[in-house]
Amino acid sequence: MPELPEVETVCRILSPDLLGCRIERVTLNRKDVIAHPRASVFAEALCPKTATAITRRGKYIQILFDDRARLIVHLRMTGCLLILPREAPQEKHTHVILDLSSGLQMRYIDPRRFGRLWFFRAGEEDRLSGIHKLGMEPLDPELCAASLGKTLLRRKKMLKECLLDQQIVAGIGNIYADEILFAARLSPKRPACSLKADELARLAAAIPACIDEYIHKNQTTREDYIQSQGRSYRSTPFLKIYGHAGDPCPLCGKPLVQAVIAQRSSVFCEACQR
Numbered sequence: 186m187p188e189l190p191e192v193e194t195v196c197r198i199l200s201p202d203l204l205g206c207r208i209e210r211v212t213l214n215r216k217d218v219i220a221h222p223r224a225s226v227f228a229e230a231l232c233p234k235t236a237t238a239i240t241r242r243g244k245y246i247q248i249l250f251d252d253r254a255r256l257i258v259h260l261r262m263t264g265c266l267l268i269l270p271r272e273a274p275q276e277k278h279t280h281v282i283l284d285l286s287s288g289l290q291m292r293y294i295d296p297r298r299f300g301r302l303w304f305f306r307a308g309e310e311d312r313l314s315g316i317h318k319l320g321m322e323p324l325d326p327e328l329c330a331a332s333l334g335k336t337l338l339r340r341k342k343m344l345k346e347c348l349l350d351q352q353i354v355a356g357i358g359n360i361y362a363d364e365i366l367f368a369a370r371l372s373p374k375r376p377a378c379s380l381k382a383d384e385l386a387r388l389a390a391a392i393p394a395c396i397d398e399y400i401h402k403n404q405t406t407r408e409d410y411i412q413s414q415g416r417s418y419r420s421t422p423f424l425k426i427y428g429h430a431g432d433p434c435p436l437c438g439k440p441l442v443q444a445v446i447a448q449r450s451s452v453f454c455e456a457c458q459r
């Protein structure tokens with residue numbers, strides 16, 4: 186599942202082919218991926234709008250238009266946005282096609298169909314997509330030991346669960362939660378309220394450092410992105426913890442252990458992460 190660094194990559198890759206283009210036609214092969222408004226209204230409302238910006242909030246992609254309307258996309262498990270020539274063969278599971286004035290098409294492809302698209306007119310309030318509930322952005326200077334402490338020290342839940350909670354910090358999923366907790370040398374099982382000041386400071390530093398590192402590692406070319414259908418992430422070979430259960434800990438050499446925490450599989454070092 187794409188997390189913040191992967192969604193950031195998608196925005197950066199799509200940006201040059203999308204910005205300045207007008208949407209001329211919308212084809213909906215599957216209407217159930219459109220969360221708002223009704224599918225027929227969605228298709229009509231998008232034409233003809235010109236995309237002026239593509240941004241990310243948490244794991245959401247936001248495409249802004251010239252009249253201040255916006256299209257929001259959440260890729261969830263297997264969603265993918267590709268910009269391709271009109272004549273490019275249509276992949277299986279292509280649910281939405283936007284014909285762009287450049288002659289290219291932006292296509293939404295999603296084999297498992299958990300991803301969703303929302304369209305909001307200028308000034309229309311978004312209480313539906315979930316963006317309004319998101320917590321701090323990992324790279325926002327607002328995220329610091331003090332602001333994290335304000336939220337975490339009130340919670341008895343385990344740290345891993347808190348990191349996955351999008352209302353605390355946005356954009357972190359199972360993979361980067363494990364990497365962040367290793368970088369901060371904190372056990373995923375620690376109750377959030379038990380963190381000491383130095384531990385909060387380590388966590389507050391590890392979150393942006395990790396996310397920034399993997400955004401950088403994820404950089405890919407447009408060609409590779411299209412080739413892999415936006416699904417082969419460059420950062421995977423660089424992950425230190427996730428997917429490495431049983432491997433030696435990069436710090437102490439003891440085997441990394443795997444446990445189910447908050448219904449998610451977690452990998453960590455029992456010696457280094459306390």
Ligand SMILES: [Zn+2]
Nearest residue numbers: 434437454457
């Ligand atoms: Zn270790």
